[in-house]
Amino acid sequence: MTSAQPRGPVDSSRIPRYAGPATFARLPRLDEVGTADVAVVGVPFDAGVSYRPGARFGGNAVREASRLLRPYNPAQDASPFALAQVADAGDIAANPFDINEAVETIDAAADELLGTGARLMTLGGDHTIALPLLRAVARRHGPVALLHFDAHLDTWDTYFGAAYTHGTPFRRAVEEGLLDTSALSHVGTRGPLYGKQDLDDDTKMGFGIVTSADVMRRGVDEVAQQLRERIGDRPLYVSIDIDVLDPAHAPGTGTPEAGGLTSRELLEILRGLAGCRIVSADVVEVAPAYDHAEITSVAASHTAYELTTLMTRQIAASRDASTAP
Numbered sequence: 001m002t003s004a005q006p007r008g009p010v011d012s013s014r015i016p017r018y019a020g021p022a023t024f025a026r027l028p029r030l031d032e033v034g035t036a037d038v039a040v041v042g043v044p045f046d047a048g049v050s051y052r053p054g055a056r057f058g059g060n061a062v063r064e065a066s067r068l069l070r071p072y073n074p075a076q077d078a079s080p081f082a083l084a085q086v087a088d089a090g091d092i093a094a095n096p097f098d099i100n101e102a103v104e105t106i107d108a109a110a111d112e113l114l115g116t117g118a119r120l121m122t123l124g125g126d127h128t129i130a131l132p133l134l135r136a137v138a139r140r141h142g143p144v145a146l147l148h149f150d151a152h153l154d155t156w157d158t159y160f161g162a163a164y165t166h167g168t169p170f171r172r173a174v175e176e177g178l179l180d181t182s183a184l185s186h187v188g189t190r191g192p193l194y195g196k197q198d199l200d201d202d203t204k205m206g207f208g209i210v211t212s213a214d215v216m217r218r219g220v221d222e223v224a225q226q227l228r229e230r231i232g233d234r235p236l237y238v239s240i241d242i243d244v245l246d247p248a249h250a251p252g253t254g255t256p257e258a259g260g261l262t263s264r265e266l267l268e269i270l271r272g273l274a275g276c277r278i279v280s281a282d283v284v285e286v287a288p289a290y291d292h293a294e295i296t297s298v299a300a301s302h303t304a305y306e307l308t309t310l311m312t313r314q315i316a317a318s319r320d321a322s323t324a325p
């Protein structure tokens with residue numbers, strides 16, 4: 001965004017919010033505005049899953065659920081869509097029968113969007129897609145800090161000999177030098193593992209863990225503060241697997257684990273990241289076939305809304321700093 005005012009969502013006091021095709025938060029499509037500061041992009045891909053399939057339908061379910069979002073975010077005292085141009089860039093069409101090709105396609109499409117100057121707010125898709133997204137982001141920013149909200153580590157090595165799956169993206173990202181290994185955190189981790197070695201491997205890669213139980217015991221403010229300190233002013237990628245939420249808060253996902261965060265805890269930790277330099281983010285693993293009453297897709301839409309607000313606030317703050325006399 002330079003001089004023109006950002007184009008915001010459809011006015012829901014004039015056009016009922018359930019009317020018309022869904023874009024994220026009823027925002028304009030990218031082709032309607034030309035360029036955007038934040039591009040919301042869907043990646044309908046779920047060929048990397050180890051259990052229940054269906055996350056290929058996640059992005060559109062989140063778009064549908066996001067019709068009820070409103071333009072002012074009181075929790076962050078910001079109107080995200082007025083601070084910067086946010087637009088819906090549609091979907092990246094990835095091959096569902098060839099994971100390697102899909103990974104290349106997602107990388108290339110993300111690279112093109114980032115090349116326009118946009119930050120990405122990606123709606124998955126299974127967690128496999130974080131690898132090509134990180135490749136594209138690291139090409140622009142160098143190795144990035146990673147804040148990974150998930151029940152799972154996603155630093156396993158291979159499944160059935162496959163290197164690119166939803167359980168392996170962050171091990172690949174470390175191996176490829178895409179991540180700043182001094183600032184890697186998992187949040188919300190819980191549930192059974194294959195063995196203790198999983199944790200040892202993860203620690204060796206540089207990850208710190210804030211478990212789901214840690215969040216309960218220590219509280220969201222202390223957790224957010226610790227994360228902010230670890231991240232500092234590094235470029236930050238935030239990856240949110242919706243299964244970080246308890247199945248009561250997100251039943252619509254492929255590998256649910258009991259004992260997770262509430263949606264209130266997740267949203268509050270995110271709000272506590274104000275000031276961090278989020279260069280792109282994703283919300284993945286929404287599988288609407290297992291959802292009820294849009295519980296999961298509503299939670300995911302609010303998650304993406306908070307992330308978008310953080311990004312647009314930071315964009316506006318750095319724009320103001322560069323134009324200050």
Ligand SMILES: N=C(N)NCCCC(=O)O
Nearest residue numbers: 050127152166167255285
């Ligand atoms: N990324 C998600 N959602 N799940 C990874 C689980 C891998 C496994 O089944 O061991």
Ligand SMILES: [Zn+2]
Nearest residue numbers: 151152241243
């Ligand atoms: Zn997970």
Ligand SMILES: [Zn+2]
Nearest residue numbers: 127150154241
């Ligand atoms: Zn995951």
